[in-house]
Amino acid sequence: MSKQAGLPVTRLPMVGQDTVCCVPMVREPLGEADAAGLSRMFKALSDPVRLRLLSLIASHEGGEACVCDLTGPFDVSQPTISHHLKVLREAGLVGSERRGTWVYYWVLPEALAKLSDLLRAPAAPAEVPA
Amino acid sequence: MSKQAGLPVTRLPMVGQDTVCCVPMVREPLGEADAAGLSRMFKALSDPVRLRLLSLIASHEGGEACVCDLTGPFDVSQPTISHHLKVLREAGLVGSERRGTWVYYWVLPEALAKLSDLLRAPAAPAEVPA
DNA sequence: AGCGTGTATCGACGGTTGTCGATGCAGGGG
DNA sequence: CCCCTGCATCGACAACCGTCGATACACGCT
Structure with a gap:
C-alpha cells in the first residue's frame, strides 16, 4: 500500500503506447518489447467481464459511464x-x-485503434504458397 | 487422456466463430455469450510468446511456418x-x-479480422459529453 | 461535525496458466 | 528393422488471476 492519494485519475503510465503503432503483426515479426507491451493490453481484454465493461463504457451515452x-x-x-x-x-484502454x-470512465480510442490495426490481416487468403 | 489420435489437424471446434461478426464493441454492449467467446481469443493473444509466434507465422514466407x-x-x-x-x-487463430x-502452422485471417473489426473505434474523440 | 453514499483497497482463497524435464508417437533413412 | 529426428503429451510446480467480504477513503448533505 503505497499509493492512496484518492485516485490516480486520468493519465496513467500506460504500457507501450508508443512502441509500436500501426504495423500489422502479420507483416513483420514482433519484437520482444513490443510483444510484452501488447500482450498486457490483450490480457486486459482476456476476461469476459472486462470485455463487457469496455463495451458498456464505450457504447454508453456520451462515451463515458460512472x-x-x-455494477x-x-x-x-x-x-x-x-x-x-x-x-x-x-492497460491504457480507459481513462477515469x-x-x-x-x-467516470471512458474508452481511449487510440489504444483500441492500435490493437485493431495490429490485428489487421490481408483478409483475402490470396497467398497460396507453392 | 481422451484424444491422442496423432494430431487433431486443421479444423478444430473453435470458439465463437459465428456468434458475433463485425459490429464494433464500442457501438453496442457485448452479450455474455459473445464476451465469453471473444475473451478466449484475446486470452490466446495475452502472452508475449504467443503474440510473437503468431506474428512469426503470419510474416513467414508463404504465410506458414513449421x-x-x-523453436x-x-x-x-x-x-x-x-x-x-x-x-x-x-482459440481458432491458426490452423495446422x-x-x-x-x-506446419498458418494464421486464419478471418479470426484476426473479426477481432480487428471488433476493436475498431471511431478514432476521433469527437464526443465531448456535456 | 456527523452521517450516508459511492468507490477503491486489503487480505484471503481456489482455480488457472506458463514453464520445465521426461516420455511417447510418427515418419524417414540407414 | 532399428535408430534418429521432429513434434506432442504428461505430470509437477510455482506464479498469477478472478473473486469475495471486510474495510478504508472521498464527497456531499444536513
Missing part, C-alpha cells in the same frame, strides 16, 4: 468491478476521472 | 512452444497440418 452504471449489469461484486476497471485503466461523488 | 522454424527464436523449451501453438489453434516429418 461506476454506478456498471448493475454484472453478477460480480462491486469490488470486483472496481478491480477490473483498474486493470483496464492500467472523479466528478464529485462519482467516478 | 515448428522447427519457431529457434525463443528462450523457452520446445514443449512450451508446442503448448502455445496448441492454445492458438484451440502435418506434412511428412514436419507440422
Whole structure:
C-alpha cells in the first residue's frame, strides 16, 4: 500500500503506447518489447467481464459511464468491478476521472485503434504458397 | 487422456466463430455469450510468446511456418512452444497440418479480422459529453 | 461535525496458466 | 528393422488471476 492519494485519475503510465503503432503483426515479426507491451493490453481484454465493461463504457451515452452504471449489469461484486476497471485503466484502454461523488470512465480510442490495426490481416487468403 | 489420435489437424471446434461478426464493441454492449467467446481469443493473444509466434507465422514466407522454424527464436523449451501453438489453434487463430516429418502452422485471417473489426473505434474523440 | 453514499483497497482463497524435464508417437533413412 | 529426428503429451510446480467480504477513503448533505 503505497499509493492512496484518492485516485490516480486520468493519465496513467500506460504500457507501450508508443512502441509500436500501426504495423500489422502479420507483416513483420514482433519484437520482444513490443510483444510484452501488447500482450498486457490483450490480457486486459482476456476476461469476459472486462470485455463487457469496455463495451458498456464505450457504447454508453456520451462515451463515458460512472461506476454506478456498471455494477448493475454484472453478477460480480462491486469490488470486483472496481478491480477490473483498474486493470483496464492500467492497460491504457480507459481513462477515469472523479466528478464529485462519482467516478467516470471512458474508452481511449487510440489504444483500441492500435490493437485493431495490429490485428489487421490481408483478409483475402490470396497467398497460396507453392 | 481422451484424444491422442496423432494430431487433431486443421479444423478444430473453435470458439465463437459465428456468434458475433463485425459490429464494433464500442457501438453496442457485448452479450455474455459473445464476451465469453471473444475473451478466449484475446486470452490466446495475452502472452508475449504467443503474440510473437503468431506474428512469426503470419510474416513467414508463404504465410506458414513449421515448428522447427519457431523453436529457434525463443528462450523457452520446445514443449512450451508446442503448448502455445496448441492454445492458438484451440482459440481458432491458426490452423495446422502435418506434412511428412514436419507440422506446419498458418494464421486464419478471418479470426484476426473479426477481432480487428471488433476493436475498431471511431478514432476521433469527437464526443465531448456535456 | 456527523452521517450516508459511492468507490477503491486489503487480505484471503481456489482455480488457472506458463514453464520445465521426461516420455511417447510418427515418419524417414540407414 | 532399428535408430534418429521432429513434434506432442504428461505430470509437477510455482506464479498469477478472478473473486469475495471486510474495510478504508472521498464527497456531499444536513
